[in-house]
Amino acid sequence: MQFRHPTADFFVPDNAAPDEALMRTTHLCIAAHQDDIEIMAYHGIAECFGIPDRWFTGVVVTNGAGSPRSGIYADYTDAQMQKVRLVEQRKAAYVGEYSCQIQLAFSSGEVKDPKDPAVVADLTRILVATKPEYVYLHNLADKHDTHVSVTLRALKALRSLPRKDRPRRVYGCEVWRDLDWMMDDDKQMLPASARSNIAASLVGIFDSQVTGGKRYDLATAGRRLANATYYAPHGTDEESALNFAMDLTPLVADPSLDIGAYVLSFVDRFRSDVEKRVRAWAG
Numbered sequence: 609m610q611f612r613h614p615t616a617d618f619f620v621p622d623n624a625a626p627d628e629a630l631m632r633t634t635h636l637c638i639a640a641h642q643d644d645i646e647i648m649a650y651h652g653i654a655e656c657f658g659i660p661d662r663w664f665t666g667v668v669v670t671n672g673a674g675s676p677r678s679g680i681y682a683d684y685t686d687a688q689m690q691k692v693r694l695v696e697q698r699k700a701a702y703v704g705e706y707s708c709q710i711q712l713a714f715s716s717g718e719v720k721d722p723k724d725p726a727v728v729a730d731l732t733r734i735l736v737a738t739k740p741e742y743v744y745l746h747n748l749a750d751k752h753d754t755h756v757s758v759t760l761r762a763l764k765a766l767r768s769l770p771r772k773d774r775p776r777r778v779y780g781c782e783v784w785r786d787l788d789w790m791m792d793d794d795k796q797m798l799p800a801s802a803r804s805n806i807a808a809s810l811v812g813i814f815d816s817q818v819t820g821g822k823r824y825d826l827a828t829a830g831r832r833l834a835n836a837t838y839y840a841p842h843g844t845d846e847e848s849a850l851n852f853a854m855d856l857t858p859l860v861a862d863p864s865l866d867i868g869a870y871v872l873s874f875v876d877r878f879r880s881d882v883e884k885r886v887r888a889w890a891g
């Protein structure tokens with residue numbers, strides 16, 4: 609498969625033919641950076657792990673340039689750092705038994721430029737070849753501009769597919785902002801309790817990021833535990849780890865829906881819940 613950048617990377621952990629690795633995909637995650645997939649879409653990875661007819665494929669859109677570096681990576685050039693991050697992402701794909709791992713190597717600037725058609729073109733090519741049933745994207749209330757931009761490009765690609773080829777469900781997932789604030793009825797529940805050993809390995813493998821002074825491994829596990837614990841005030845926890853997602857399926861099913869109005873409707877319901885509670889008990 610040809611992509612915009614010659615430096616794009618296509619890795620199949622079990623050495624299946626590339627076409628087969630694409631075609632067998634049932635769960636697809638499109639994320640901005642190396643390690644985002646493992647933070648946000650562990651649910652999809654675990655759904656497919658060791659199941660013969662389910663396959664998870666990861667897509668990382670950017671090239672990992674400009675990431676912070678310290679310790680043994682302190683003197684690495686941007687090019688060396690991109691290589692480190694590419695290899696770390698391959699390691700995660702191997703441990704998580706992904707069908708394939710695609711790294712498209714776009715700059716953040718390219719991703720954030722709404723007039724640049726190349727990101728949407730590459731994503732459309734991947735979607736046509738994989739026809740996934742479940743798609744994991746960044747949520748639209750994320751605070752990282754590149755994350756939001758990647759989701760907007762992915763939505764554009766998804767909306768361009770023939771109706772019969774669109775996924776059954778599209779999740780907007782947690783990285784730079786969790787979704788605890790959403791109304792419980794609006795939350796898509798993504799259980800993440802299975803194989804906590806694999807879950808821990810998948811985030812821990814990104815040594816260049818954790819060494820950079822950010823304990824994404826601990827924070828990701830902590831978020832999932834907090835979500836599971838604080839989800840319901842009564843009763844015991846059915847899950848020991850939980851991610852929440854924003855349902856983005858309606859935006860793909862109906863391309864005429866306004867994306868901004870759609871995400872703000874979640875915020876509006878949260879706002880009126882806070883208002884109602886405070887007014888009810890203020891006396």
Ligand SMILES: [Zn+2]
Pocket residue numbers: 640641644752755783
């Ligand atoms: Zn990211």
